[in-house]
Amino acid sequence: MTEPVRSPGLWVLAWRRLRSDRVGLVSLVIVLFYLGVVLLSSMGWIARDWTREVGVNYAPPPFWANDQDETAKALPPPPEPATPPSLYGLTDPLGSVLADIRREYPHDLVTHDLPRRLTLPLGGDKWGHDVLTKLVKGSQTSLMVGLVSALLATALGTFLGALAGYFGGWVDDGLNWLFGVFTAIPYLLLVFAIAAVLQERGVTTLILILGLTGWTGVFRLMRAEFLKHRSREYVLAAAAMGASHARRMFVHILPNTSHVILVQLSLNVVGFIKSEVILSFLGFGVPVDVVSWGSMLNEAQNELVLGKWWQLAAAGTAMAILVTAFSMLTDALRDALDPRLQRRED
Amino acid sequence: MLLRVRNLRVDFQTGRGRSTTAVRNLGFDLPERTTLALVGESGSGKSVTALSLMGLLPQGLAQLGGESEIVWQGHNLLQGGEERWQALRGREMAMIFQEPMTSLNPVFPVGAQLMEGLRLHMGLSRQAARDRAAELLELVGIPEPRRRLDAYPHELSGGQQQRVMIAMAISTHPRLLIADEPTTALDVTIQRQIMELLMKLQQDMGMSMLFITHDLALVSELATQVVVMRHGELREAGSLRQVFDAPADPYTQALLACRPRMGERPRRLPVIEDFMRGATRAASPPPQRSPVSPGGEVLLTARGLCKHYVIREGLWKQRVFSAVRDVSLEVGQGRTLGVVGESGSGKTTLGLMLAGILRPDQGSVEVGTGPHGVQIVFQNPYASLNPRFTVAHILMEPLLLHGVGTTRLEREERARELLDQVGLPRNAMGRYPHEFSGGQRQRIAIARCLALRPEVLVCDESVSALDVSVQAQVLNLLRDLQDEYHMSYVFISHDLAVVHHMADDILVMQQGRVVEAGPADRLFADPQHPYTRRLLEAVPGRR
Numbered sequence: 064m065t066e067p068v069r070s071p072g073l074w075v076l077a078w079r080r081l082r083s084d085r086v087g088l089v090s091l092v093i094v095l096f097y098l099g100v101v102l103l104s105s106m107g108w109i110a111r112d113w114t115r116e117v118g119v120n121y122a123p124p125p126f127w128a129n130d131q132d133e134t135a136k137a138l139p140p141p142p143e144p145a146t147p148p149s150l151y152g153l154t155d156p157l158g159s160v161l162a163d164i165r166r167e168y169p170h171d172l173v174t175h176d177l178p179r180r181l182t183l184p185l186g187g188d189k190w191g192h193d194v195l196t197k198l199v200k201g202s203q204t205s206l207m208v209g210l211v212s213a214l215l216a217t218a219l220g221t222f223l224g225a226l227a228g229y230f231g232g233w234v235d236d237g238l239n240w241l242f243g244v245f246t247a248i249p250y251l252l253l254v255f256a257i258a259a260v261l262q263e264r265g266v267t268t269l270i271l272i273l274g275l276t277g278w279t280g281v282f283r284l285m286r287a288e289f290l291k292h293r294s295r296e297y298v299l300a301a302a303a304m305g306a307s308h309a310r311r312m313f314v315h316i317l318p319n320t321s322h323v324i325l326v327q328l329s330l331n332v333v334g335f336i337k338s339e340v341i342l343s344f345l346g347f348g349v350p351v352d353v354v355s356w357g358s359m360l361n362e363a364q365n366e367l368v369l370g371k372w373w374q375l376a377a378a379g380t381a382m383a384i385l386v387t388a389f390s391m392l393t394d395a396l397r398d399a400l401d402p403r404l405q406r407r408e409d
Numbered sequence: 410m411l412l413r414v415r416n417l418r419v420d421f422q423t424g425r426g427r428s429t430t431a432v433r434n435l436g437f438d439l440p441e442r443t444t445l446a447l448v449g450e451s452g453s454g455k456s457v458t459a460l461s462l463m464g465l466l467p468q469g470l471a472q473l474g475g476e477s478e479i480v481w482q483g484h485n486l487l488q489g490g491e492e493r494w495q496a497l498r499g500r501e502m503a504m505i506f507q508e509p510m511t512s513l514n515p516v517f518p519v520g521a522q523l524m525e526g527l528r529l530h531m532g533l534s535r536q537a538a539r540d541r542a543a544e545l546l547e548l549v550g551i552p553e554p555r556r557r558l559d560a561y562p563h564e565l566s567g568g569q570q571q572r573v574m575i576a577m578a579i580s581t582h583p584r585l586l587i588a589d590e591p592t593t594a595l596d597v598t599i600q601r602q603i604m605e606l607l608m609k610l611q612q613d614m615g616m617s618m619l620f621i622t623h624d625l626a627l628v629s630e631l632a633t634q635v636v637v638m639r640h641g642e643l644r645e646a647g648s649l650r651q652v653f654d655a656p657a658d659p660y661t662q663a664l665l666a667c668r669p670r671m672g673e674r675p676r677r678l679p680v681i682e683d684f685m686r687g688a689t690r691a692a693s694p695p696p697q698r699s700p701v702s703p704g705g706e707v708l709l710t711a712r713g714l715c716k717h718y719v720i721r722e723g724l725w726k727q728r729v730f731s732a733v734r735d736v737s738l739e740v741g742q743g744r745t746l747g748v749v750g751e752s753g754s755g756k757t758t759l760g761l762m763l764a765g766i767l768r769p770d771q772g773s774v775e776v777g778t779g780p781h782g783v784q785i786v787f788q789n790p791y792a793s794l795n796p797r798f799t800v801a802h803i804l805m806e807p808l809l810l811h812g813v814g815t816t817r818l819e820r821e822e823r824a825r826e827l828l829d830q831v832g833l834p835r836n837a838m839g840r841y842p843h844e845f846s847g848g849q850r851q852r853i854a855i856a857r858c859l860a861l862r863p864e865v866l867v868c869d870e871s872v873s874a875l876d877v878s879v880q881a882q883v884l885n886l887l888r889d890l891q892d893e894y895h896m897s898y899v900f901i902s903h904d905l906a907v908v909h910h911m912a913d914d915i916l917v918m919q920q921g922r923v924v925e926a927g928p929a930d931r932l933f934a935d936p937q938h939p940y941t942r943r944l945l946e947a948v949p950g951r952r
Contacts, residue, residue: 295792296787296788296789296792296793297792297793297794297795297796299761299766299785299787299793300785300787300793300794300854300857301795301806302766303764303765303766303783303784303785304784304806304807304810304811304857304860304861305807305810305811306806306810310810315795318795318797319795319796319797321797
């Protein structure tokens with residue numbers, strides 16, 4: 064018997080084309096780097112202690128420190144009061160309890176504040192948090208929100224678009240009506256309305272808001288794709304063989320639209336990262352105990368008045384690089400996955 | 410000599426410094442007032458040749474060889490600049506294309522499009538151009554030409570659109586008319602009218618015509634000179650009689666022999682390999698098929714099939730369009746029912762209903778062994794195979810769906826057997842459809858149908874998109890499979906010669922109705938219905 068031949072599939076061909084696209088490849092490396100950082104940070108291996116106040120207030124980055132006056136000195140940790148302060152003759156109701164705790168766990172109540180540093184690699188914020196670790200943690204939040212909400216929105220849009228395009232008729236009419244309602248309301252207004260109704264602020268809420276409002280673009284495209292493919296002969300042939308509706312939709316048609324889905328997904332990631340930043344900046348985003356690029360930029364508007372520009376620069380640059388790289392990668396992916404280009408090359 | 414072509418070579422850039430040669434070493438002469446046919450299958454370079462004569466090759470992508478010569482009345486056009494082409498194009502040489510619908514601008518009335526060329530090239534005033542445009546429409550046989558000037562392209566039928574294109578082309582009294590497959594997209598009866606129009610115009614106006622086609626039967630009717638091309642090279646050139654009666658080149662011989670002819674019904678069609686291997690024209694005529702295959706029990710019965718579509722017009726109004734009206738048929742075991750008709754006759758809708766893909770509005774389809782006893786092979790082998798599936802995946806899908814074979818290995822073995830049956834190598838399993846040629850893809854599609862061991866196979870224009878030489882191979886394959894498995898076929902086609910070759914019984918459809926039905930031999934010999942007669946008379950190459 065002859066040796067079976069395995070031909071390169073679409074993804075292998077796409078990877079080959081992507082590899083020869085230098086801009087796309089560089090963008091891919093940058094995006095992978097960000098994803099790596101996010102992974103490490105979510106595993107708790109880096110930037111776990113971003114809340115520690117390691118520097119002086121508004122510690123500048125080292126190269127900026129030279130221009131500053133030397134008034135900011137390393138502050139020694141405040142001495143622990145030897146005796147409890149005078150209570151004006153009242154007895155402290157918790158005094159005995161505290162004394163017990165102090166006796167049993169002598170180390171827990173000692174503040175181990177190290178001497179605060181005068182400069183930090185990317186500067187410090189109002190409380191002396193290290194902007195670098197804050198940035199890493201913020202990237203984790205922003206990217207997580209962007210990725211998960213984009214996945215949610217794309218999955219929702221794909222599913223609804225598939226239903227509308229494949230079945231047509233009243234299913235299509237109904238879903239189009241829903242689509243019309245969502246697109247008729249100005250986007251930010253819709254997002255604010257949902258945020259106001261949901262009350263609870265948090266990363267999950269944010270993901271839900273973005274995911275549930277952002278499916279419309281994907282829906283429109285996927286509906287058109289399914290409309291186009293459902294009467295293609297290969298789908299009719301599957302029908303003649305007795306393939307069910309679900310099988311025709313998701314096993315036969317869906318892989319043929321994967322390039323559209325992938326491009327939509329990455330466009331959504333970029334869009335939602337920016338949306339998260341805007342929402343957090345406006346105070347509708349992540350809660351106070353979570354840091355994201357948006358909350359960093361929100362803080363930065365007050366700092367900027369004082370001339371402390373580094374937090375703004377750090378968050379802004381990190382975001383700009385990622386968004387640019389992601390957009391470039393999307394472009395490269397679109398080229399690499401276009402089946403028409405593939406045919407020309409054969 | 411009007412046009413002389415020598416050493417024509419066209420290369421196409423395919424990216425990253427690579428290129429393919431579309432035409433090499435082509436040379437022919439086209440005298441005044443002559444029709445020359447450029448014949449070839451897909452990829453033969455015939456259309457590229459036409460474009461290079463007009464100077465319309467895509468710039469940057471295509472490159473003409475350094476020794477190429479295109480001599481127009483003694484001047485080599487390749488040495489002049491672009492201005493020379495500009496002066497000739499649309500004035501001295503004109504071109505008509507295959508698809509009239511895409512060649513006309515949909516947002517302007519046809520009159521305006523006709524007048525544009527007249528005012529530009531002939532310097533006519535508005536009123537004079539309008540008068541001339543009406544004259545031209547009359548000349549190409551459009552009724553009520555004055556009124557039709559204000560019609561938009563979509564208001565005209567396909568044949569009328571092609572007539573308008575011809576009117577545009579001849580409006581400047583060109584000396585050369587290049588017609589690139591001008592009738593391929595049209596129905597047989599319309600094709601006949603357009604052919605007659607072109608021949609008449611060529612005579613009356615004293616033009617030369619370069620007629621590009623894949624259909625040798627058409628050539629025999631209108632050309633005096635023939636050039637046969639294959640893979641970008643000239644295979645044979647000469648006068649019509651010479652090429653048709655005593656072809657010297659094996660490829661020309663094969664092309665002439667592969668095509669089913671109305672007069673005879675051989676058991677098998679000769680295929681191109683027979684000739685290319687060096688054997689000259691088959692010495693003895695191939696054995697004729699017995700007039701009617703033995704009929705067994707009836708496998709497929711359809712009674713009173715109807716299918717309507719509701720078309721929305723405006724907001725409230727709707728119109729019911731009947732695609733198929735009250736069609737009944739029976740197909741016996743091992744027999745082939747041919748369904749013929751022009752576009753819009755409802756033959757495809759009928760096929761889809763027989764295969765169980767469309768539900769009929771009225772009537773019923775009964776199959777011997779249940780709904781999947783009928784499988785369907787479509788027209789376009791490029792669209793009927795899922796491009797993301799490997800051949801193995803395509804062939805194993807029906808097995809998986811119907812629980813044939815218990816393990817993956819068993820199913821793979823069955824898929825390999827299917828490949829054997831349709832004459833494809835077993836190592837095709839891991840490949841994707843786009844790596845195969847049109848004929849091979851159609852074999853894969855047939856193999857997929859065979860997977861469920863159907864009793865009836867519906868072939869909806871299954872060989873229409875294939876080149877003549879490949880068509881013969883697929884027709885032979887279908888015939889072999891029928892003999893081996895005693896399947897029944899419903900063979901749907903607009904091509905009467907092919908249907909005549911394949912079918913035992915014929916159903917003639919017009920506008921959703923069956924207008925005539927009966928045994929093939931009787932129906933072709935003695936058609937009763939006027940529509941059937943019209944169809945048969947329109948078949949090219951019957952003289």
